[in-house]
Amino acid sequence: MWNMSSRLSPSLVALTAVIAAGAASLSLSAQAGTACDRPVYLTFDTGHMGVAPLIAEVLKREKVNVTFFAANEPTKSGGSSMDAEWAPWWKARAAEGHEFASHTFDHVYWRGDIAKGHDLSFKVKPSAGPRAGQSFTMTTAQYCEEIRRSEDRLREMTGKPPLPLFRAPGGKTSEKLLAAARSCGYAHVGWAPAGFLGDELPSDRYPNQRLLDQALKNIRSGDILLAHLGIWSRQDPWAPAVLDPLIKGLKERGFCFRTLREHPDYAAWTRRQ
Structure with missing residues (x-):
């Protein structure tokens, strides 16, 4: 031939x-x-940070970028999740291409709206910071500043502008709170029902294998997924025991991972940075 x-x-x-x-x-x-035409959006809220290095290892090994929502919460080392001890950790995640957004600085839970004429304020109860456990009110301006404090600290630690997004602790909001946040430049991000990965649940009733099987069965394309960088109440840590096989299992099912910068509901909003 x-x-x-x-x-x-x-x-x-x-x-x-x-x-x-x-x-x-x-x-x-x-x-x-x-x-990669079946995206999911993995997000992490802060916590006691005890599993944060292990989570970072899994994400780096699997080449998965996520969105971190940060509050300055107490850590197992006796400090807080955005103090000087953890600043290098956050900076390293920025270098890897992850995205960041506010979880309010003092992990401030919304408890209700207070409307007096044209004035609007909110009942709140932070779980971190100097007023942890106290109930009081915040004006719209004060609540916006609470979101911004976390954003400013993230920018200081990472050198990267955070996304103009926030997640209210516990996902607890009202229409008035969401409108107030949007008026000062922040869109709220929740999560899909199947995207609640269960690391906040008691491990005796919700063991890791159950949570993994449930997630792999129910997660769908476009879902926003939620986990934490350490939950005090869970005895059998969710990460990396569930995180590693979850990422691998979703990839095997044809899913890919994207940050919220690319989410269709937020892409236009984030471009306003």
Whole structure:
């Protein structure tokens, strides 16, 4: 059989091989792209940070970028999640391409709306900071400042502008609270029902294997997923025991991972930065 390469110079043969290899690489890239048309959006809220290094290892190994919602919560080391001890950890996550947003600085829970004429304030109860456990009221301006405090600290630690998003602790909000936050530039992010990954639940009734099986069964394309960087009440840590097989299992099912910067509900909003 006539062999085309026998009629070509060695340099042309080499060039042909390079072109063929490049075409194969492009083909694989295209396949990877089509495999990633089922996005999910993994997010982490802060916590006691005891499992944060392990979570970071899994994310780096699996090449998964996520969105972190940060509050300055108490940690197992006796400090807080956005203090000087943890600043290098946050900076390293920024270098890896993760995104960040506010969880309010003192992890402030909304408890109710207070409307007096045209004035609006909110009943709140923080679980961190100097007024932890106390109930009091915040004006719209004060609540916006509470969101901004976390954003400012994240920017200081990471050198990266956080997304103009926030997550209210516990996901507890009202229409008035959401409107107030949007008026000062922040859109709220919740999570999908199937995206509640269960790391806040008691491990005796919700063991890790049950949570993993449930997530792999129920998560759908477009879901926002929620976990934490450490939950005080859970005896059998969710991460990395569930996180690692969850990521692998979702990938095997054709899912890919994206940050909230790319979420269709928030992409236009985040471009306003």
